[in-house]
Structures are given as C-alpha cells and as structure tokens.
Amino acid sequence: MARRIIWQLPREELAGTYPEGRPRFDPFPTVTEVVMAAFCPRAAYHHILHALDPFEPWGRKGGWPRGEGYHRMICLLEQAMARGEELTWPKVDGMGTEVLGAEWDYVKPNVEEWWEKVRPERRIGVGEELFFELTVAGEVRAEGISNLHLRGKVDEIDKTKRLIVERTSKGRELALAQMKDFQLWLLHQILKGIRDEDRPEELRGEDLGSYGLILETPNEIIPVREKPEYRSRLHSALFWIRGITMTEEKSSLTVSRSVLEASRRGCQPRNMKKGCELSHFCFQRSFAHPPGEVRWRMRVELAQKWRSLRWETMWEHDLYEYRLVLMPRRELQDKGMVCQARVVERLPTPRGLEVVVELPSPEEAREVEAEARPLRGILTLLYGTLRMGLREKGEVKGVEGSRVRLLFEGVVGHRLPEQILFVSTPSALILTEEEPIYLERGTQRDVYIYTTRGTDRESRAKKGGQFALPEALFGRRRVKEG
C-alpha cells in the first residue's frame, strides 16, 4: 500500500512570519504540474527547477501559441450559439480575423475542424448556461492524502448538459499521451471539494460531482471516466513534486536523491515518450568546447541555486495563493490584499473587455494604479469567487478620481460583472516592491540552457567568450588580471 501523504500547509506563514530560506510548507501545485510529474519525473524536474515545459513545443520558430487563440474562438462561438446568433462558416472566418488578427491563420484549421465535427455533436442550444475559463483552487480529497490543495483552470462548465469540458487543440493520441484525461479528473476532484458558498451564485446547489467529464479535441469528443490508476498517478506525482522541490542539496558536489532518481527516469533511445517536447534534453550531445565535465561541474555547482529560485517563487507566489484560498475574505480585505470595486461601465471590444470601475476613494484608485505597474497589469477577479472564478490580468488604461479604466485583453464573450475584486499582487517581501515571478522562472530557464550550449568548431571556441567563460570558472582555464 502506498505511503500516506500529508501535504504541509503554511499555517504560521499565513499570520505573516518573516519569509526566509527553505519554506516550511509544501508547494501549491497546479494541475498541470501534477500531470507533468505523473507523465515523467524527469520532465517534472526540468519544469520545477529549470522552468521548461514538456508540453509546449520547444523553440518554436514563427507561428503563435495556438492553444490560447483556439480556446478564445471556441468560447466566442459557443457563447454566440447560446445567444441564438445565426452563424455560418464565412461569418466565423470574419470573427476570427477580427478577434485574433494574424494569429487566426494558425488557429483556423483547428477551429474549422471543430466547426464541422464537434459542433454538431455538442448541439449548443439557445439559452444554455456555459461558464468558461474558471480558475479553481481548493482541497482535493483522495484516499491516503491529506491537506492537498491544487489549482487549475476549467475550460468549460456546461450547466445545462451537466458537463465539465477539457478542451485541447491537439489530436486524440497526443492529448491522451499528455494525460489530458487525468488533468480533467484532477480538475473534477477540485470542483467536488468546493463548498456552495465558495462558488459563483449560478453554480450553487449544483452537484458538480455527478457532472460528466469530456475531453474535446478539434475532431472528437472523448468521454472520461474514473480509473483506479488516476489515484496512484496522483500519489506518485506528489512524491516527485515534493522530493524535487523541497530536498536540499547536501553539499556542492552532490545533487539530491530525488533529482538523481528523476534524472534516471528520462527517455531511453528505444523507449521514447510520446508527447514530450523535452526529450532532446535526455540525449544531450557533448561538445568539444566547453567539455562535458565543465558543464557537469557547472550544473552541480548551481544545483542549489536553481532550487533557491524555486523556493523564492514559493514564498512569493505559492504562499500568496494559499492566502487567497485559506484566509477569510474579511481578513484579506483588512490586510489590503483584496479590494472591491463597482462596475460603472462595460464595453466588449474585439481586443477584449473594457471596464470602468469605481473604488471607494481616489486614494484606493491611485493604489490600484500603482499596484498595476510592476506586473503591467493587476490581478482581478472578474466573476465568481477566489476559489472558483474568472481571474484575469487587467491593464490600467487611466485613472480619474476614484474611477479606473481597465482593459482585459482576450476576455471575450464572458459573463460581464457587476462587482469586481482587485487582488493585490503577490509579495511576501518586506523591503521593496516585488518582482514578478516570471523573472525567476526566466532565470532558471536561461541558466539551464546556457549549460547546454557549446561548439565543436575551434574557430568559434577561440572567438567566443561564452565558451571560454565556463572553462575559466569551472575548468582549467586561468582567470587573468584585466
């Protein structure tokens, strides 16, 4: 029988202890992270410590990340159908160009396929109640697991047909290889645990546990049913996530056992994992410059620093997410982490949703503007609750007295709010304004990629300082006085 997992929650930290060193709580994983860890421990290791994504095409040249545009278009089309609009393919084509611009060329084939094959089967009728892109966060109750909180995004909840939909622009084979069915099951587990009072009003009283689960590819609908292996996958994923994230390196010349073990679980030449975009990292070639041992030593030297960057994001971001989910709304308001605003004007535009809101005072409006600056946008709950709602980054377009004009790019066809909630940007730091965590993730990724660079050409090695530098610091080259 598998060992019991008790996920460590940040009890003391919620009260505001000084953030320092190794977090005394476990990470707040996303559903995608759990899926990655279940998919391949080595991929999870690359994701957690090097910010590499096994499900995103690596180094895509040209083209757009199609997923987002595809989701946006389907959401728009289903909303239009629910409103009873007469849609024809040329009209859809026009909408795509208007909403997505140049991206439409990349998204169009998938949407066209969906239009022909999936739309007739889904039969969205007039007046259907559909909810899109809801961020859900909450406790997952599973046998042998305590305190585990997960967060994720539900692509669609169809209240009329009692369905929870996970949508992908990939085909059946790739979607199943990348465990999209498991992802949907995890989201369903979160939804089941969200109490009535933590749901948007329209979904209160619904038995979400009895909803059907469907995985929707551009050309078919795949029903998903509970499988016993999902629970064992979750168990094993949690062990990997905790091991890789929390185990400290004991000395500069070793890496933790979890990392070593995860590294061994990578692809073998005769046994390649389908759907992994990082498999080339399992077969790294060695270069003449800098030589393999130099790069190995560099990675070992930096191993704890990669983890420290992850811990930094746990203090800044995971703790913040725990606060949003575990602290009562009143306390969040008292601490200035959330503030409510009344919507006075709304204007759906092709670029997104433009909203004018009124705050209780001009000072608070100015604070919202100031808060928006570091991240170039302020996290806003447009609809629902912090445990189940539509969370978006709004761009502040202007402040006039106590009124703030915001643009939510990409928010199209959603329910429009009466009240919205501004959520303060994550920070547990005392000294200065916070840095957004994507900077730490970017640093993790860039340093790792630097350790994979090299050349076999003598002439390049002689001219390029980037190849000589690691050799000087981690090899035999001597650092000379400048």
Add this chain to the structure above:
Amino acid sequence: MGWEELEERVRRWEERMNPEQRRAAEAIVRGWNEAGEGGFLLPIVDGPPGTGKTHVAAVGCAKYVLEARGRGEPEVAYLCKTNFACERAKQILLEMGFTFYPPSTTLPDAPLAVRIKAGEQAEQWEDGVVGWDNMSKLDEDFLKMHHILLVTVDSARKVHRMRRNPKMVVDEFSQVNAMDFFAAVERVCGAGGEQAPLLQGLALLGDPLQLPLVTTQSELRTNILHYLECLFHSRTLPRHRLKKQYRMNRVICEGVNMIREKAWNTYRLETAEEVANRRFEANLPGDLPGGIREALDPDHPLVLVDTSDLGDERRGFGQVAGDCSVSNPAEARLATELAWAAMRGTNPKEVRVLTPYSAQVRAIGEGLEKLAGPVGREAVSTVWRAQGQEWPCVIVSLVRSNDDRRLGFLGDEILKAQLYVAVSRAQAKLVVLAAHKRTFEGHKDMDALWETPGALKLRGKDLCR
C-alpha cells in the same frame, strides 16, 4: 555629434580622470582573447560610492567603440540590474557624445547608444528608450546600427538579435548574483546555434559591499564577485580599485571609512578636494526648536542622534499589501520634522529620508505628504531603492528600538550593507537616527559609525523638546 567629437571628449574626460580610473577604463577595452591560450581575461572594477565607476564604464565603452570601429564591429551590450542604473548610464553616455536616432531618420555615421526596455511602446524614441512591444523590423534594423545597447539583466533576452559580436559590460554587480550573470550571458549570445553572437569581452563594475538583491534565499544574495571568489577557494580576484571619491564631504566620508575599515576590513577612500568641504546651506525657518536647528547646522555635516529614549518599534504594514514590516512612530515623527525643516529651507528635492523598512517609509511618507504635499511623499524611500543615487541632505531612520536588541532582518550582514549604502548617499549633510545605546550598540558597523571623528552626537529627546 560625430566620431571626432567623441574622440575629443573621451580624451578630455580621460585627462580629468585619476590614474586608477584611467587604468580601469583601459581594462574594459581589452577582450577576453587577449589573455592568450589557456587564460580568460576578466576585468573587475571595484568602485565604492562616488568614485565614478559609471564614468569609467562610459569611457571604457567609448574607447572600445572607437577602437573596434576600425574592425567594423563596435558593439557593446551594457547591462544593469535596475532600470534606474540603466537610465543613469544612458545619461552619462549621452553626455559623452553618444546619441540615438529613431527610424525614418537618415542614420548618420555617428556614435549611437540606445536603451531598450521591456514592455514600453516602440515609439518612445525621443528619450533614447525603445520598448520590445510592437517593435517593427525597421526598429530592429535601426537598433542593430546602434553601437551601445543598454538593457536590464532581466530584459536582455533580445539583445542577441541586435548584436553579432558584443562586448558585455555588467554595471552595479553587487545586485547581480551568479544565476543572473549566467542568464545574462545566455540572453546576450545564446540563441541561434552556430550563427549565435560571439562574446568579445566581459567586464564587471560595481561595489561588492553594496546591497544585494532582495530575496528570501541567502544563496541568491551572494553577488557574482563573491561567488567567483568562493569558487576559487576564497582567493581575492585581481581587481581595479577606485579609491578617490567625488561625492561626500570629508566628515561623511570618514564615517563611511569607519564602516569600511572596521566592519568590512577593506581599504579607505580618499576625498577629492573639490567636495571635501561641501556644505548644506539651508535657510532654516525661525520657529524651529533648538535641537532640530542644531541637527541641521551646516557646520556639522555628520549628526548621529541616539533615539533610545524615544519609544518602541511596532509591527505594521508596509507599502505592499499584505506584507508585515516594522515601524517606529516616534522616530518617524522626528525624521518627518527634520526633513520638513530642511525642505522648507532649500529645494525640497535636495532632501531625502531613507529607511530599511517599508512600514517606516509609509509612516514618514504620510507625515511629509500632509506637510509638503506629493513632493513630501516622494522624499522618502527604502535604502535599497536609493542605491546609485545621491542627495545633498540625507536623513536615515534605522527603526529598530527594543530592549532585547532584536534586529530582525537587519541582522549583521544586511545591517552592514544597509548602513553603508544609506550613509554614503549624502553629499553634504547626514543625520542618522538610531537607538544606538538601547539596541544597536555592540554591532561593529554601528559602533564604528558612532566613533567617527568630527560627528556631532545628540539625544533624541533633546531634538523633540
């Protein structure tokens, strides 16, 4: 502005430089491959506050551009950790003779420098700043023709598209840790496989004693120079030391030297004659209490006020929602009163209040805003944000005041750097408010400052009367 003009200005600037500065600028020009087989040239310029390291970097970059122009590849990627440092370096390069040209203008054959910023609109050319967002092919082509690109370490990712064979200069390296440093090398010349840019040289400039990044992880606080020294088994790496400072009055510099010598065990700074007797001449209002007047007396450039008798520190909320910080209401009131008195007697922008805690920033800011309006709130900041800046009059509030001698995050190592950075921002007048006897006594750095010859020592209560 043409090449001849730049050459002439570089020559004039070099003449004004002291020998250490000239040698340091010369070192920046050299490329790593000059180290010969089996070596790697890594010029490091150790520039304490006010020693003109950014000027040295500007002269070094200009000389490199002038030299490499003959070879046809005069390209520099100038990296700083903060936007502020980047902006300052840009100003100095413009003073030196570099300029920038927006697309659609016929590009002249002249030395060009431009700052690239993440997220800004590409149209903001008029200030010599260009943003990534919506950048057109035309913009990119114009950027390729600029000889110096200034970027922050975090937004250096696109430099490789504009540079073929750059020299990389990292300014203010105290804020750049090992991860930032390697990430910067990757960003400047990573992508592109066999077509990737080739790094021609590398130089580090900064003061290793200044404040590191704000982070929860001690591993990430170590700056790149200290990291390299640990890597080489604590061997001190060869570096160019700038010893003459051009910012602080002699007595304030003595305070800085006391901290440098006794707390850091490092070399003393000399004060340039032209700044040795700087005075803060404020036309103080007649209604001031005697203590405040005495503290702002221009004859006493360094004033140390022991606030042990004023009151206790308190937990409070900082500037960022949800964070916990510490404030000291009595010290905040005193700092507000001092700053307001000084601001009334001079240009308000010449006065700055610095404190390590954001809750104290908020407390003083609110007080000063009531008295002086928005300019009052802007006159207060954390010490961290003040790095790289200087003001004629600086008031420092160290906040902690408790009988248990708890210093919180100001534990020894950070306190040293906080105190060192805070006091070295002042040109002519420095007032330090600290509960010395009650809380800080026994800490090497604070004791060293308190022993500064020529400093005027006052008690908090005397100022409040």
